[in-house]
Amino acid sequence: xxxxxxxxxxxxxxxxxxxxxxxxxxxxxxxxxxxxxxxxxxxxxxxxxxxxxxxxxxxxxxxxxxxxxxxxxxxxxxxxxxxxxxxxxxxxxxxxxxxxxxxxxxxxxxxxxxxxxxxxxxxxxxxxxxxxxxxxxxxxxxxxxxxxxxxxxxxxxxxxxxxxxxxxxxxxxxxxxxxxxxxxxxxxxxxxxxxxxxxxxxxxxxxxxxxxxxxxxxxxxxxxxxxxxxxxxxxxxxxxxxxxxxxxxxxxxxxxxxxxxxxxxxxxxxxxxxxxxxxxxxxxxxxx
Amino acid sequence: xxxxxxxxxxxxxxxxxxxxxxxxxxxxxxxxxxxxxxxxxxxxxxxxxxxxxxxxxxxxxxxxxxxxxxxxxxxxxxxxxxxxxxxxxxxxxxxxxxxxxxxxxxxxxxxxxxxxxxxxxxxxxxxxxxxxxxxxxxxxxxxxxxxxxxxxxxxxxxxxxxxxxxxxxxxxxxxxxxxxxxxxxxxxxxxxxxxxxxxxxxxxxxxxxxxxxxxxxxxxxxxxxxxxxxxxxxxxxxxxxxxxxxxxxxxxxxxxxxxxxxxxxxxxxxxxxxxxxxxxxxxxxxxxxxxxxxxxxxxxxxxxxxxxxxxxxxx
Ligand SMILES: Cc1ncc(C[n+]2csc(CCOP(=O)(O)OP(=O)(O)O)c2C)c(N)n1
Numbered sequence: 001x002x003x004x005x006x007x008x009x010x011x012x013x014x015x016x017x018x019x020x021x022x023x024x025x026x027x028x029x030x031x032x033x034x035x036x037x038x039x040x041x042x043x044x045x046x047x048x049x050x051x052x053x054x055x056x057x058x059x060x061x062x063x064x065x066x067x068x069x070x071x072x073x074x075x076x077x078x079x080x081x082x083x084x085x086x087x088x089x090x091x092x093x094x095x096x097x098x099x100x101x102x103x104x105x106x107x108x109x110x111x112x113x114x115x116x117x118x119x120x121x122x123x124x125x126x127x128x129x130x131x132x133x134x135x136x137x138x139x140x141x142x143x144x145x146x147x148x149x150x151x152x153x154x155x156x157x158x159x160x161x162x163x164x165x166x167x168x169x170x171x172x173x174x175x176x177x178x179x180x181x182x183x184x185x186x187x188x189x190x191x192x193x194x195x196x197x198x199x200x201x202x203x204x205x206x207x208x209x210x211x212x213x214x215x216x217x218x219x220x221x222x223x224x225x226x227x228x229x230x231x232x233x234x235x236x237x238x239x240x241x242x243x244x245x246x247x248x249x250x251x252x253x254x255x256x257x258x259x260x261x262x263x264x265x266x267x268x269x270x271x272x273x274x275x276x277x278x279x280x281x282x283x284x285x286x287x288x
Numbered sequence: 289x290x291x292x293x294x295x296x297x298x299x300x301x302x303x304x305x306x307x308x309x310x311x312x313x314x315x316x317x318x319x320x321x322x323x324x325x326x327x328x329x330x331x332x333x334x335x336x337x338x339x340x341x342x343x344x345x346x347x348x349x350x351x352x353x354x355x356x357x358x359x360x361x362x363x364x365x366x367x368x369x370x371x372x373x374x375x376x377x378x379x380x381x382x383x384x385x386x387x388x389x390x391x392x393x394x395x396x397x398x399x400x401x402x403x404x405x406x407x408x409x410x411x412x413x414x415x416x417x418x419x420x421x422x423x424x425x426x427x428x429x430x431x432x433x434x435x436x437x438x439x440x441x442x443x444x445x446x447x448x449x450x451x452x453x454x455x456x457x458x459x460x461x462x463x464x465x466x467x468x469x470x471x472x473x474x475x476x477x478x479x480x481x482x483x484x485x486x487x488x489x490x491x492x493x494x495x496x497x498x499x500x501x502x503x504x505x506x507x508x509x510x511x512x513x514x515x516x517x518x519x520x521x522x523x524x525x526x527x528x529x530x531x532x533x534x535x536x537x538x539x540x541x542x543x544x545x546x547x548x549x550x551x552x553x554x555x556x557x558x559x560x561x562x563x564x565x566x567x568x569x570x571x572x573x574x575x576x577x578x579x580x581x582x583x584x585x586x587x588x589x590x591x592x593x594x595x596x597x598x599x600x601x602x603x
Contacts, residue, residue: 032402073406098402100573100581106404121406122373123342153319156341187319187327187339194319194341 008051009218015085016046020247020274022081022094028267030098033106036257038078040182040215040242041149045070047221048147049082057087060114066144067133069118071126072151072180073107074259079116080104088115124157126150127177131167134175134235145229148177153185155196161206164235168207173232176225177208180215182244184255203237215240247274290490292455293430296394299451300325302434303362306441307333313441314354316363318344324364324394344369348377348391355387360441366400367393367450368409371416382446383419390440391416395453397537398565398582399487399575408570414542416448417515423447423468424515426536426544428489429459432512435466443468450486452537454575457490459510471518473525477507480531480593483522485511485544488535488563488584495589506593517547523556531596532560535589537579540564559599561592 019042027033045068049055053066070079077097084091089103096102103112107121118129130148137144150160167175179199187193196202203210209231213220221240228236244258245251248270251262262270307313307329316338321327330337340347344365351361363370370393371378382389393412400408416424423445427433433451440447459474466472474489475496484492489510496506507525511518526532532552534545545562552558565582579585 030402098404098572100571100577102572104572106402106572107406109405119406121404122369153342156319156343158343158345185319185342186323187317187321190341193339194343196341 005219012046012050012218015050016042017275019046019078019081019085021271022084023077024248024262024267024270024274026077026081026094026097027261028264029095031261032098033077033261034074034259035248035251035262036184036244036254037072037151037180037182038075039246039248039251040244041075041078041180042246043216043218043221044149044178044180044240045078045082047218047225049086051222052225053147054144055086057115060088064142064144067117067130067146069126069130069133069146069148070108070120071148072123072154073120076104076106076108079108080113083113083115086115089113123151123154124159127160127163127167130175130177131163131170131172134172135170137174145174145176148175150177150179151185152179152181152183152190152196152199153193155179155199156194164203164206164208167235171233172235175235176228176238177235178238178240180242181239182242184244184253184258186255186258188255199239203239207234209234209236210239211236212239212241215242216246249273290457292457294455295427295430295433295451296323296325296453298430298434299392299394299437300328302437303329304332306438307336310360310441312358312360314338314359314361316340316347316351316361318342318347318365318369320365323366326364344374345377348374349381351389352377352381352387355389360388360390362390362392362441364392364394366407367396367412368407371409371412371448375415379419383421386421386445388444388446390447390449392437392449392451394451396450397452397486398570398578398584399452399454399537401453401575401578402572404572405569410539410565410570411542412450413514413536413538413544414546417542417547421446422515423513425468425513426450426485427512428484428486428510429456431458431460431462431464432466432510435464436512439466439468452487456487459490459493466512469513469516469518471521472510472512473507473521474510475506475508477505478529479504479506480533480597481507481509481525481529482533482535482589482593483509483511483544483548484535485514486537488537491584491586492535492589494586495593498586498590499593504593511544511548514544514547517551519551519555522548522551526552526556526558530558531593531600532558533563533589533592533596534560535563535584537584538564540566559596559603561596563589563592
């Protein structure tokens with residue numbers, strides 16, 4: 001690994017730590033919300049916001065920006081934390097999550113929060129919206145890329161596969177989906193509730209280019225995002241193996257932590273386990 | 289403080305009971321069995337419980353298939369997904385053939401709370417009410433919920449039952465007898481009538497108590513069956529009082545208020561005010577804060593009664 005690469009990955013790790021800390025604090029303050037699936041996607045979303053996406057936080061509507069759509073909208077705290085760390089919204093606002101009158105709704109609302117690219121929360125709909133946005137970009141001859149984050153339980157929705165079929169049919173090479181493959185949904189392991197496996201074969205047979213990565217390994221993730229950019233004639237799927245609740249020992253691999261906030265004691269323990277973040281700004285400042 | 293009970297817990301318990309006496313009962317859920325409380329049925333009757341995963345449309349279609357083969361399927365998930373996500377399946381596969389499917393949905397209305405607008409259905413009653421063959425029931429407390437579920441399972445045909453997320457104040461004793469299509473007069477009165485459903489029934493009773501201090505005698509009716517509507521009771525009380533308020537945790541378009549207005553407009557036009565969610569989506573907040581912010585409180589009902597009576601005087 002080069003020195004530059006080392007520095008980037010170190011920086012991303014620090015950023016991920018800060019975002020995990022934000023998530024725990026937000027949920028503790030809100031006293032409700034979804035820690036498990038927010039924590040499992042931290043590295044994926046950090047890599048996107050601090051390395052992959054071309055964005056201008058001072059111009060959230062910049063027409064050539066890359067788009068990120070959080071299809072698994074219940075991970076809203078993660079999205080808001082990333083947007084705050086990336087300068088789209090004030091960090092102080094994070095603690096208003098889920099409170100009456102806040103912009104930071106329980107599920108991401110389009111048009112209310114700068115940087116939120118689609119309203120999600122009803123599972124299974126993000127990939128379709130990503131596809132429409134990608135096809136519009138092609139029509140307008142803009143070279144932005146569209147990224148959509150899906151849950152593995154969410155993949156049980158039929159609409160996901162309707163979108164998969166359509167994206168391949170229209171050869172949406174500017175569309176990349178990432179699957180947070182943490183193996184759990186609300187009622188238990190995905191294989192026990194309603195198995196959507198095997199993922200790689202399904203996506204390949206639907207006409208997608210597929211790559212499998214460790215969803216907590218930045219090197220792996222960055223290589224996969226670089227790979228996705230080289231594919232122009234079909235949509236690409238990055239299947240990211242993750243751990244639900246990653247980074248907080250008692251939340252890891254525990255379905256019970258899907259949608260429940262930590263109490264004060266649990267919050268203290270979680271924050272101690274995560275450790276403090278610093279001020280890393282990411283390496284994609286070139287877009288600013 | 290009035291005692292409260294969870295309708296969802298009550299639903300979970302009665303399902304287990306019914307499972308004993310009704311071998312044809314099958315239960316379907318869509319990855320929310322811990323929240324809808326169908327989980328206990330699954331524990332007791334694992335071979336008659338089907339977790340369909342996060343796939344509500346397929347769940348409704350599968351329920352229709354069970355009904356085609358003579359089973360009595362209860363399909364549960366959050367109300368927003370049961371009615372909205374799977375609307376065409378409910379319409380074309382269940383309501384049109386009039387199949388014996390019970391859609392028993394939880395987490396309806398604003399009192400979903402912090403999850404916000406995406407999860408707060410304020411249009412489900414409207415969606416279900418306009419479907420021919422569909423019976424629509426909105427219980428006001430846990431006792432009524434249990435009786436409604438029992439009655440729905442005994443009834444032949446598609447039924448939609450709307451349950452809430454938080455515990456609701458207890459209203460009915462064990463002597464209460466719910467009947468599909470019958471509104472329950474909880475309080476007689478001469479000066480105005482409040483037709484209410486769901487959590488707003490207890491708010492209406494509170495409002496009537498406040499108004500009685502001012503010397504006003506206000507009737508309160510629990511219109512738990514929104515379809516078929518108890519026209520007779522509604523017209524009778526509208527005639528008697530001449531001043532009508534409706535109250536529901538639902539859009540003022542298409543729900544109880546609309547249903548009552550349709551009947552009274554044709555049979556007994558009197559001044560009327562619909563209390564419900566104005567034409568807007570919900571938002572995040574605690575259930576009580578939201579009821580307050582959206583004007584679904586007893587204070588608001590008191591004002592509505594005054595308003596409607598002022599209009600009566602001007603006539
Ligand atoms: C259409 C729809 N059905 C049900 C839900 C309720 N719900 C919220 S999160 C969730 C489980 C999601 O599991 P998964 O996609 O694996 O997410 P993760 O484990 O990554 O959090 C469910 C069923 C929903 N939000 N939308």
